[in-house]
Amino acid sequence: MKFAIIQFPGSNCDQDCLRAINGLDGLSAEYVWHKATSLAGFDAIVLPGGFAYGDYLRCGAIARFSPIMNEVVRAAKEGRLVLGTCNGFQVLCEAGLLPGALVRNRGLRFVCDMVRLRIEVPDSAFTHRCPQGTILRMPIAHGEGCYFADGNTLRELNANGQVVMRYCDGTGATSPESNPNGSIENIAGICNREGNVFGLMPHPDRACDARLGSADGARIFLSMAETILAERAKAAA
Amino acid sequence: MKAKVVVMPKVAVLDPQGAAVREAMQHLGMREVKNVRIGKYLEIDLERDGADVEARLHKLCRDLLSNPVIEDYQLVKE
Numbered sequence: 001m002k003f004a005i006i007q008f009p010g011s012n013c014d015q016d017c018l019r020a021i022n023g024l025d026g027l028s029a030e031y032v033w034h035k036a037t038s039l040a041g042f043d044a045i046v047l048p049g050g051f052a053y054g055d056y057l058r059c060g061a062i063a064r065f066s067p068i069m070n071e072v073v074r075a076a077k078e079g080r081l082v083l084g085t086c087n088g089f090q091v092l093c094e095a096g097l098l099p100g101a102l103v104r105n106r107g108l109r110f111v112c113d114m115v116r117l118r119i120e121v122p123d124s125a126f127t128h129r130c131p132q133g134t135i136l137r138m139p140i141a142h143g144e145g146c147y148f149a150d151g152n153t154l155r156e157l158n159a160n161g162q163v164v165m166r167y168c169d170g171t172g173a174t175s176p177e178s179n180p181n182g183s184i185e186n187i188a189g190i191c192n193r194e195g196n197v198f199g200l201m202p203h204p205d206r207a208c209d210a211r212l213g214s215a216d217g218a219r220i221f222l223s224m225a226e227t228i229l230a231e232r233a234k235a236a237a
Numbered sequence: 238m239k240a241k242v243v244v245m246p247k248v249a250v251l252d253p254q255g256a257a258v259r260e261a262m263q264h265l266g267m268r269e270v271k272n273v274r275i276g277k278y279l280e281i282d283l284e285r286d287g288a289d290v291e292a293r294l295h296k297l298c299r300d301l302l303s304n305p306v307i308e309d310y311q312l313v314k315e
Contacts, residue, residue, distance in 0.1 A: 057277075058304055065301070094304065101306040103246075108253050148250055148307055182251060 001225055003029040004042040006072065006088075008063045013049035013086065013205055020208035021046070021221055034066035043228045044081040045072055047088025049141070049203060059102060059144050060090035069095055081125060081224050082197045086142055089189070089199030098192055098199045099157065100149030106182025110143040114213060115180055117188050117202060118168040121161045124191060126198040128223040135172055136165070136216040138202035140180060145201040147183035147190075157190060164198060165189040238286045239315045240294055244303045245276035276308075286314075 005017045014031060021029035029046070032039065039045060052063035063069070069091075076082045076097050084092040092098045105111055119127050119134040130136065149157065157163050166186040169178040174186040181201070189200030204217030246252045252274050259273040279302060283290065294312055303310040 057302070061301060061304065093306075099306075101304055103250060103307055104253055106251060106253050108257060146251065150249065150306070182253075 001027050001044075001228055002042050003027060003221075003224075004032045004039055004045045005029050006034060006045065006047050006068055007031050008034045008050070008052035008066060008091075010052045010054055011048050011050035011087070013203065016203070016205040017046050017048045017085070020205040020217065023208060024218060024221055024225070027221060027225055032068060034063070034068045036068050037071065039068070039071045039075050039080075042075075042080075044083065044224050045075055047072070047082070047084040047091050048205065049086030049088060052087055052091060055087075055144070058094065059087060060092075060094035063087075063091045064095040073097065076192070076197050079194065079196050081227060083126065083220070083224065084197075084199040085203055085205060086140075086145070086201055089201055090144070092197060092199045097197050098190055099153045099162075100147055100190070102144050102201070103146045103148050104144050105142070105146050105180075110141070111145070111180045112139070112141045113180060114139050115188070115202060116168050116170065116172075116178065117165040117200075118172050118174065119165055120163050124164055124198070124223075125195050125227040126191065126220050126223050127164060128226045130219060130223070133172060135168065135170075136207075136219065137214040138204055138207040138217050139213070140202050142181070142201055145181040145183065147181075147187045147201075149184060149187075154184065157187075158185075160193055162190050162193065162195075163187055164191050165200060165202075238283045240281040240283060241313045241315065242279040242281065242294075242298055242302055243276060243311045244279070244298075244308050245274060245310075246308055250307045290314075 119130045191198040204220040207214040207217030255273040262270045
């Protein structure tokens, strides 16, 4: 199963993603430069963290116009799995593949920390085997991770089960204290209406080895693999 | 010709930078300051004007220079 990792000028979690994915049984990852014009042969696409184009103008604002993004949009519309972590989430929002936007952290500080995330949907293509209420631990590292959406968008996200995870405390409560960046309703990750595009500010790529503090991030990649296998089985039947 | 674009965060969007600057101004004795909002200002030099330049600039203001989810823009051509 092949994952594409898109490299923009300024991406800096591409190696983390490659290593994390290649370390999982049955999964392999390859870099795809942002000027490439094909994603043929890839089962899933990952937009990694970093500072694409130096975050100039707005995070993700220029990266969304990279040539490869036409193919990412096409793949998303075809139903292929697209994951955006951190800066990748910002790019997906700028590209209009996910609703809302990410703005400067409420506290103005770059936050680098381990956070807890409560899974909000019983099953998603990216969170199989994580029942609703599951708490995952993953690191965050961002200055502009405060999720914003207007009232209507927020209502739709909630009504359609698109809020995949929220920042929470040890008991699973989504308190203001457990919100690291001021995100509206403690939102940490959302998916599109169809459920095949997922963006989150935390780093599953940096949480794939218990020796480094958490292996919960691996569950995201393994879940994607499981979804792809299920799709293949469905197509073959 | 020149085009000038001002991009501002929408009122509903939190502007913590603006709030920090407001507090600093008040701290420095400017008690009259009620609110500060921080945006971006872009000056764009263009080689020539044309019938569709303004429409194309507006399109780029919406697509690239601002994010309509969180920002409003004003475009002035000179």
